[in-house]
Amino acid sequence: MLARFAIVLIFIVGCSHDKVRSDRGRYNQLASVAFVDNFEKYDFGTLSGSEKCILKETIANDLDEMNDWRTVTIENRFQVRTYHTQYLDLDFAFVKCGDRFNFITLPDVVSYIYDLRYHYKEEGDGGDWILKDSSAVYTINSTLLNEFLNDSISAIKNRSVFEKATLLNRLIPEIFLFSFFSLN
Numbered sequence: 689m690l691a692r693f694a695i696v697l698i699f700i701v702g703c704s705h706d707k708v709r710s711d712r713g714r715y716n717q718l719a720s721v722a723f724v725d726n727f728e729k730y731d732f733g734t735l736s737g738s739e740k741c742i743l744k745e746t747i748a749n750d751l752d753e754m755n756d757w758r759t760v761t762i763e764n765r766f767q768v769r770t771y772h773t774q775y776l777d778l779d780f781a782f783v784k785c786g787d788r789f790n791f792i793t794l795p796d797v798v799s800y801i802y803d804l805r806y807h808y809k810e811e812g813d814g815g816d817w818i819l820k821d822s823s824a825v826y827t828i829n830s831t832l833l834n835e836f837l838n839d840s841i842s843a844i845k846n847r848s849v850f851e852k853a854t855l856l857n858r859l860i861p862e863i864f865l866f867s868f869f870s871l872n
Contacts, residue, residue: 715759715769716751719782722789723747731831733796739776746773760862763855766840768862781863783836790836792863 724744732740746754754771761767767784780793800806808817841852841859 715767715782715784716755719769719784719789719791720747720751723782723791726791730791733794733830735776735795739795742775743773743778746775762858762862766859768859770863770865779864781865783840783859783863785840788840790832790840792830792832792836794830794833794864796830 724747727744732743735743750773751771754773755769759767759769765785768781769784770779770781772779778793778795780791783790783792804817807820809820810816811818837856841856844852844855847855
C-alpha cells in the first residue's frame with residue numbers, strides 16, 4: 689500500500705513539475721514576443737545601434753539561456769524576472785503585470801560605472817586626467833522605468849502614496865537584482 693502511494697505521489701509531483709517548467713518557458717516566450725513587438729518604442733539610453741541589434745536578437749532567440757528561472761511575485765500582481773546578457777554585460781528585467789510585459793534596463797548605470805568621463809576630466813595638452821568632485825550628482829534618465837512607474841504603479845487605485853512607495857521598495861531591488869550586486 690505504501691509503495692502504491694509513493695508511486696502516485698511521484699507521478700503527481702513529476703506532472704506538476706513539468707507544468708511549472710512549461711509555465712516558466714511560456715513566460716520567457718511571451719516576454720520575448722512582447723519585446724520584439726515593441727522594440728521600436730523603447731529608449732535604450734547609451735546603447736549604440738549595434739548593441740541594440742545584439743540585444744534584440746539575444747532576447748528574441750536566447751532568453752531561456754539568460755535566466756536562472758527565478759521569478760518573484762509581488763502582491764499577486766507583479767511577476768519579476770531578471771536577466772543578464774554576457775554579450776553586452778547588461779542586466780535587464782521583464783515585469784509582468786496582468787497580460788502586459790514591461791522591459792526595464794539601465795544601460796546608463798554601466799556607463800556611469802565604467803566610463804572615465806563621468807569621474808575624470810582631461811586637463812591640459814599632456815592628457816592628464818583629474819578626478820572630478822566625488823560629491824557630484826548624476827541623473828540617469830530611463831524612460832523605460834518611468835513608463836513602468838506611470839503605467840503600472842501610479843495607475844493602482846485605492847492605494848495611498850505610502851502603500852505605493854512600499855510596493856516600489858519591494859519591486860525595485862528585484863527589478864535591478866544584478867545591478868545592485870555589481871555596484872558593491
